[in-house]
Amino acid sequence: METASAPKSWLTLSHQAEIPREEQDSSSNPTPPGNWILHHEMLNSNDVLIVASQTCDIQKSSMQEPYIEVIRGFWTSDRSIMHQAGKNSSRLFLMQSRTRSSESKDALVADATVRIQIEKAALLALTPQYGFKENDKVTSAKFSNWLARRYNRPALPDAIVDAIQKPVVKAVDKLPASHNLHPVLDGIDEILFFLRNDSVPFQVDMIFLRDERNDAPYVNDEDAARLGGWIANTLLKGNEAELMDWEILSRKEISVYNYGNAYELPLDYYSSWDESTES
Structure with a gap:
């Protein structure tokens, strides 16, 4: 309207x-x-x-x-x-x-x-x-x-925001408009993650969910590997988290348990209690 x-x-x-x-x-x-x-x-x-x-x-x-x-x-x-x-x-x-x-x-x-x-x-x-x-x-x-x-959606603890979400969001923001990761990100509907431990440095497993809309770019295994490698390098630079494993799935393939219990990784902004502003 x-x-x-x-x-x-x-x-x-x-x-x-x-x-x-x-x-x-x-x-x-x-x-x-x-x-x-x-x-x-x-x-x-x-x-x-x-x-x-x-x-x-x-x-x-x-x-x-x-x-x-x-x-x-x-x-x-x-x-x-x-x-x-x-x-x-x-x-x-x-x-x-x-x-x-x-x-x-x-x-x-x-x-x-x-x-x-x-x-x-x-x-x-x-x-x-x-x-x-x-x-x-x-x-x-x-x-x-x-x-x-x-x-x-559950609020991410500040330690997780600082170690995982903040470096990834900042790195996405710095990607040039012509970077070949943009079509891959356009084809990912959600990024979910689990923690293997509860303290820094975090050990992280991620799930990339394909965007199933007709006009979304299709992300194959090679594309997903490129995205996983880029996120792994981004986290390593911060020294507070390490990407241990990743997989790419459709909504039909992900289990109800994993979807319901994973953390979400929004890529548009981050916020934490100890910061007065959001990115």
């Missing part, structure tokens, strides 16, 4: 509570200490709204569930953003891509950091568009899993 005049909203808490009461001037700030303040900001005119609510929740009576949830979507030709959205990101998701000319490509990207609630009755005045390519059932299923994963 097009955003038209849709705003995003958020709450902040009044900071007046931090000011000594005798110094507070109620005439200049009518908001009592500790009150919530509602802010609004218009979305970009080229943004779209992507429905995130489940079908059964949409069909429920408005008396039971009066709103549906949507997230921000946007078209972009920025290759770095398209890479982030396709690389195991918990914030961005690649809905579809299209080739506009021989040298131009853009993509529709969902942004989970901007969420809005819409009254169900408003849908009657709108004409929704399908957000995926026609007959693409793989991406729609992945999208549902991605929405849930933002809330159920």
Whole structure:
């Protein structure tokens, strides 16, 4: 759905509570200490709204569930953003891509950091568009899993972030646009890993899951070996982790146990408690 005049909203808490009461001037700030303040900001005119609510929740009576949830979507030709959205990101998701000319490509990207609630009755005045390519059932299923994963993924301990995720993310960011690893990374849906020990230097086993979308590059064993070797060298430079083994699998081949118990390795950013900013 097009955003038209849709705003995003958020709450902040009044900071007046931090000011000594005798110094507070109620005439200049009518908001009592500790009150919530509602802010609004218009979305970009080229943004779209992507429905995130489940079908059964949409069909429920408005008396039971009066709103549906949507997230921000946007078209972009920025290759770095398209890479982030396709690389195991918990914030961005690649809905579809299209080739506009021989040298131009853009993509529709969902942004989970901007969420809005819409009254169900408003849908009657709108004409929704399908957000995926026609007959693409793989991406729609992945999208549902991605929405849930933002809330159920385990937080990586700082030691693991510093030893494994941070060096890999930084190394990916430094790859030249023409590097031959980019097509390999574009063909990998998720990178999962296990630890053989619980202290530095970590011994790591990885699983590369193939991206099964029709337009994703196919990653063969030779490609996977090149990626595994590159990650192994990247980790060795940090001296805090070592890649012991890797394998490349499809979703049909990975066991439920391994998929449910492995750590995820997002390649778009990292964060840790001892850092005030994210990469």
